[in-house]
Amino acid sequence: MEKASADEKTAKEKAAKVKKAVAPAPTAPTVPVSATPAAALSAYELQRLETMRQNALVLHALGVASASETLRACAKTPEKPPVDPVVRAARAAERHARMVEAQANRRSSSRLHKLPSPDAAHPKRYADESAELEIAEREAMHVRKKVRAATVGAGRGRGSRAKGVLMEVMSPDERAAVxxxxxxxxxxxxEMEQYFSPQLSPANLRNVMKQATALATGEGVRHTVRDAFFRRGEPVRLDEDLVALRAAANQFLLPEDDPGHGWRLDHPIGKLCLFQAHLHLTKRKGA
Structure with a gap:
């Protein structure tokens, strides 16, 4: 009995050896290999490759290498099938219709609503209005010169002048006072011209100083419609109430009679007010 069992055990061992020899050898894990020669790699890259090799061996020993490859393949984004051109055109038309409807029903803010349209004419600048005033004054002076020449020429030899024509000739006393x-x-x-020089455009500064000089010397500023002058023979001084002077100027020359929209009296007197305040502030700081 013992001999039979020993023979049976020996036969089993031989069969196991044959089976082991016939069984295919396990596949080695795939380890990433760099195409760069090892001599050209840095220490960090060599350590990285070694870590990848060890991780691959561990995954293979645990039997999850194939599962890792499967998960990596599942993580890839599947390619979308091409869209039918008819469907693409229908979607584009629907999107365009939605945009047109949203544009038609959009809410515009009050700030944007008050802004002028790009096609609207640009608002006039102060320099433009000053230039227009100068042109209007030159034309009015030209007309007055023509009327004066025609009137004086017609009255020569007779010692008379046409009625209703006011000769703008100052007397010697008035000229001396000016x-x-x-x-x-x-x-x-x-000093005023120097103060406003960096703040105003050349045309603006020229008009302001022209009117301010006429007011400061008592020459006065002529009305655009009536034969009258504002502050003729009354020089304007910086120690008087310029705010009241501005109000009186606006009563003398109404806005509808001023083609310069305030450039004849209101704007220059406003600059006089600013210069007066500047002088008071400078004097207070120096005290």
Whole structure:
């Protein structure tokens, strides 16, 4: 009995050896290999390759290498099938219709609503209005010169003038008074021009100083419609109430009679007010 069992055991061992020899050898894990020679790799890259090799061996020993490959393949984004051109055109038409409807029903803010359209004419600038005033004054002066020449020429030899024509000729006393007032005001007029020079355009500054000089010397500013002058013979001084002076100027020359929209009196007197405030503030700081 013992001999039979020993023979049976020996036969089983031989069969196991034969089976082991016939069985296919396990496949080695796939280890990433760099195409760069090892001599050209840095220490970090060599350590990285070694870590990848060890991880591959561990996955193969655990029997999950194939599962890892499967998960990696499942993680890839599947390619979308091509869209039918008819469907694409229908979607584009639907999207266009939605955009047209949204554009028609959009809510515009009050701020944007108040803005002028790009096609609208640009608003006039101060420099443009000043230039227009100068042109209007030159044309009015040209007309007055023509009327004066025609009137005086028609009255020559007869010692008379046409009725209703006011000759803008100052008397010697008035001219002397204007010259004296200019001599007195020339200092602060020059300082005023220097103060506003970096703030105003050349056309704006020229108009402001022209009207301010006419007011400061008592020459006065002529009305655009009536034969009247504002502050003729009354030089304007910086120590008087310029706010009241501005109100009186607007009563003398109404907005509808001013083709320069305030450039003849209101705007220059406003600059006089600013210069007066500047002088008071400078004097207070220096005190």
């Amino acid at each position: 010259a004296a007032a200019y001599e007195e005001a020339s200092g602060w007029l020059a």
